[in-house]
Amino acid sequence: MSWRQDLAVLRHRDVRLFITSRFVSILGSTIAPVALVFAVLDVSPSASAVGTVLAARSIPNIVFLLIGGVISDRLPRHLVVLVANTISGLTQALAAALVLSGHATIWQLAVIEAVNGAAAAFVMPAMTGVLPSIVDKADLPQATAISGFARSAAMIGGGAVAGVIVGLTGPGIGLAVDAVTFLLAAALISRLKLPPVVREASSMITDLREGWSEFASRQWVWVVVLGFGLLNVLFTACYQTLGPVIADRTFGRAGWGAVSACFGAGLVIGGLLMLRLKPRYPLRAGMAGMLLGAPIMFCLALFPQAIAVAVAAFVMGLGFEIFGIGWETALGQHVPLDKLSRVSSYDMLGSFIANPVGQLTVGYVAAALSVKAVELYGATLYVLIIIGTLVVPSIWNLRRLDHAPVG
Secondary structure, three states, rough: HHHHOHHHHHOHHHHHHHHHHHHHHHHHHHHHHHHHHHHHHOOOOOOHHHHHHHHHHHHHHOOOOOHHHHHHHOHHHHHHHHHHHHHHHHHHHHHHHHHHHOOHHHHHHHHHHHHHHHHHHHHHHHHHHHHHOOOOOOHHHHHHHHHHHHHHHHHHHHHHHHHHHHHOOOOOHHHHHHHHHHHHHHHHOOOOOOOOOOOOOOHHHHHHHHHHHHHHHHHHHHHHHHHHHHHHHHHHHHHHHHHHHHHHHOOOOHHHHHHHHHHHHHHHHHHHHHHHOOOOOOOHHHHHHHHHHHHHHHHHHHOOOOHHHHHHHHHHHHHHHHHHHHHHHHHHHHHHHHHHHHHHHHHHHHHHHHHHHHHHHHHHHHOOOOOHHHHHHHHHHHHHHHHHHHHHHHOOOOOOOOOOOOO
């Protein structure tokens, strides 16, 4: 198959709008974590403060995920994203103003990020269902891969810009840029034309029960989600929380921006590989790709140097994108469209529910043991969890569908 055939799905206007909106949103969202972490460190230079603000975002995100899934299956998904992105843009603008004025406090940033986390709880399930609503099942792997490529390109740009902005001008400008990108993404997504939502009236409890039934009936779904509930704790603790702290003490903030950019570059290459290879067993390939996230933890523990960590971040991005595209393809092809956002919300709830535990406790654990010990133990456990999921037959044997699914 030629590249022209691989990109044929872009002939659809709504696909182009969706991918552009996602690109813009992720461009800013890649800058935001770098800016936010260093904004917190400027107020209180401790891993515990960073963990508190990150957890303040994670907790409401988790609390509202199931509601976000129900709303996204009831209402036009692009309108759900529009409202949530607008809220996120306004809150990030407030955070930027506080940081730039020099009046930001930890509790203010925590409250703002809590609102942001709640808004994101509606975006994530809604976005999962947009592409399957506008392309055929058979075209979904290509559309998902192209969308993933755009996301990865945005992460490269965002990581590079984050390093420049935070390193040269400070974190406040980074938060301001994120606010603008959220509002621009909202304007783009508002132009989508999705098919009308047709479904019988039902209570929220009934909707949640139906979503749970779909989620629990597929072993490959809940086993992966269970695994990611643990993997994400390790990732948020060892990379997202301790990573910037290690960088601040060793190779610097601009270097951490370069690490983020290399992570995005790995995502781009992973997307290109998935666009061309289209593995017959998407979860087998995806979980194997997740193993590539372990080297950066070993690197942060043993070789905290900019070049070494950047290379490890590239490798991690490569593996993460292989999994991400495989997972989105599997969900989009094997889960009924009218229940997809609810299943996705259970997926995200299970995957993220323990993140605050890692964010809130890693600073204390690192103080009791050492940062090096946390990274090494985390990396070892990370590998064991992935191997445990790969031996489950329903994950190993799940096939990509080249035609409409049965049932």
